[in-house]
Amino acid sequence: MIGVEDLVKRFGSTVAVKGVTFTVDDGEIYGLLGPNGSGKSTTMKILAGILRPTSGKVFVSGIDASADPLRVREITGYVPETPILYESLTPIEFFNFVGGVRGIPRKALQERVEALVRAFGIEKYLGEMIGSLSFGTKQKVSLISAMLHDPEILILDEAMNGLDPKSARILRELLLQFKEEGKSVVFSTHVLALAETICDRVGVIYNGEIIAEGTVEQLKEFAHEESLEDVFLKLTESQDEVAGIVQALRETL
Ligand SMILES: Nc1ncnc2c1ncn2[C@@H]1O[C@H](COP(=O)(O)OP(=O)(O)OP(=O)(O)O)[C@@H](O)[C@H]1O
Ligand SMILES: [Mg+2]
Numbered sequence: 001m002i003g004v005e006d007l008v009k010r011f012g013s014t015v016a017v018k019g020v021t022f023t024v025d026d027g028e029i030y031g032l033l034g035p036n037g038s039g040k041s042t043t044m045k046i047l048a049g050i051l052r053p054t055s056g057k058v059f060v061s062g063i064d065a066s067a068d069p070l071r072v073r074e075i076t077g078y079v080p081e082t083p084i085l086y087e088s089l090t091p092i093e094f095f096n097f098v099g100g101v102r103g104i105p106r107k108a109l110q111e112r113v114e115a116l117v118r119a120f121g122i123e124k125y126l127g128e129m130i131g132s133l134s135f136g137t138k139q140k141v142s143l144i145s146a147m148l149h150d151p152e153i154l155i156l157d158e159a160m161n162g163l164d165p166k167s168a169r170i171l172r173e174l175l176l177q178f179k180e181e182g183k184s185v186v187f188s189t190h191v192l193a194l195a196e197t198i199c200d201r202v203g204v205i206y207n208g209e210i211i212a213e214g215t216v217e218q219l220k221e222f223a224h225e226e227s228l229e230d231v232f233l234k235l236t237e238s239q240d241e242v243a244g245i246v247q248a249l250r251e252t253l
Helices: 040-047 069-075 091-102 106-120 135-147 165-180 192-198 216-223 228-235 239-252
Strands: 002-011 014-024 029-033 055-060 076-079 153-157 184-188 201-206 209-214
Touching: 002 040, 014 040, 014 184, 014 209, 029 040, 029 192, 040 055, 040 076, 040 153, 040 184, 055 069, 069 076, 076 135, 091 106, 091 135, 106 135, 106 165, 135 153, 135 165, 165 184, 165 192, 192 228, 201 216, 201 228, 209 216, 209 228, 216 228, 228 239
Parallel strands: 029 184, 029 201, 076 153, 153 184
Antiparallel strands: 002 014, 002 055, 201 209
């Protein structure tokens, strides 16, 4: 269970997050949708204990993230929007490093590495330098490293990026399994069709504020639109703008 209350994050004069409040239940996948620069990654970094909020509260499994950020990091798996990996290590060295830092018992680590490596089909890259791997393979290394300690909470920032259809399906299955185990997931994506199939509820964030929240069906009803894409464009005031841009392109090109 995750609780976010009136979260604010300032970077100098920029207010990236302006009083965001939401909860994610046990066994729930919550989608964070919003245009570029709307505050998704900033919110997720705070949830993962990487950034400190300017004000507001974050509770993760009942733990106050400001009071005990280390404990929150112990029970959370975070996949950043750009993989942060050691380019000069091999994936297996990196997994062992993460396992060591997280204090995962040797046997449990070995079992989880084997199972996740097999699931994502990266066996043949285990001895290569991470720096030499393709973008999608690096993303898989990042995903696996976030799941090694069997976290209660997963924070996935555009985690499907770069994954081929098979790996995307595997990740989806893993998330469903995660859900069945009563864990909570926060999932950001720009691929609205994906949000529609994966998320139990979504929050639309715009200029650092949650402007609508609910199931995809509830949002469609609320916005009187038939697709999540139209809901999104309407709520983020982009529908007319997109039509204007398309018209201008037609006239000039
Ligand atoms: N470290 C930082 N220093 C200064 N400003 C920042 C920093 N990180 C984010 N911002 C600003 O905060 C705002 C929100 O950024 P954020 O990365 O959270 O957006 P996002 O919704 O994840 O966007 P995207 O869809 O492009 O990933 C932006 O205006 C961004 O420029
Ligand atoms: Mg982002």
